[in-house]
């Protein structure tokens with residue numbers, strides 16, 4: 001049974017020279033929305049940092065554009081020496097919806113805006129947010145190199161839930177990190193993750209709880225935010241409802257919550273450096289941090305594989 005006294009463990013992030021906590025905090029979604037009280041949002045970041053979280057993930061387009069400046073306010077005055085603040089470029093919020101612009105000059109402008117929003121002089125990790133393969137042309141690769149050379153960006157990564165895009169990125173030298181959608185519902189990503197690691201790329205697991213499908217939380221509607229999350233999951237990942245239903249047993253394990261078990265599964269892959277989880281509840285944050293250092297028993301791993309249909 002994990003306890004709060006157990007520190008969150010860290011792992012190397014590929015060959016970046018960075019070390020990141022096994023559990024990262026996603027500063028996105030409801031967390032960055034105006035409707036979510038800023039003090040609560042900031043408290044979550046501070047609590048995460050105090051408990052050893054060193055990976056914070058956000059994006060220019062997240063939460064209607066509100067996530068990045070909110071994270072900047074939360075980080076003001078904090079010691080960020082060991083903290084990897086990661087943001088994304090290529091998408092932005094145009095006031096009505098998420099729009100995309102992967103022209104090199106737009107990426108540079110996005111980096112400059114992110115630095116101001118976050119109050120940083122250098123972004124430890126910049127990730128392209130869902131690029132198309134055709135957008136990763138020579139000019140883009142040279143732009144990313146130049147951002148590194150100018151010291152505006154430390155490492156460069158890309159986030160995509162399209163395995164073909166990740167496969168392509170694995171072969172591009174300028175990319176140090178990939179963020180993939182890896183969770184109990186996506187065991188098929190393991191081979192891609194292994195290929196990325198073999199090429200020296202750091203691997204981040206985004207959507208580590210499958211937007212609440214993995215821990216069966218997504219249909220528990222206790223507050224307006226839960227309705228928002230449920231609608232998002234239905235819109236983006238309707239197909240995961242049936243898959244998620246097979247993992248009800250994760251909520252009945254001795255000494256582990258469903259979320260801890262789902263995150264421990266992600267972290268059982270040694271190639272994954274960090275499982276990134278979004279939360280707006282302190283109890284959930286603390287619960288999630290308890291997954292660091294947990295080893296699932298062979299019997300539970302077998303049960304997971306059976307539920308995945310992988311035996």
Ligand SMILES: NC(=O)c1ccc[n+]([C@@H]2O[C@H](COP(=O)([O-])OP(=O)(O)OC[C@H]3O[C@@H](n4cnc5c(N)ncnc54)[C@H](OP(=O)(O)O)[C@@H]3O)[C@@H](O)[C@H]2O)c1
Pocket residue numbers: 025026027028029030057058159205206207208209210211212215217229259260276277278279280281283284285287288
């Ligand atoms: N989803 C995407 O399309 C996407 C894309 C790129 C990157 N990412 C990155 O990956 C991060 C994580 O993805 P995500 O937020 O979409 O999905 P997620 O982390 O898989 O799931 C978040 C959902 O799980 C709930 N939750 C978290 N901890 C819980 C716990 N211990 N017990 C019960 N419920 C819990 C949250 O609700 P509460 O607020 O109630 O805890 C929220 O509904 C993002 O924050 C972002 O940084 C996501």
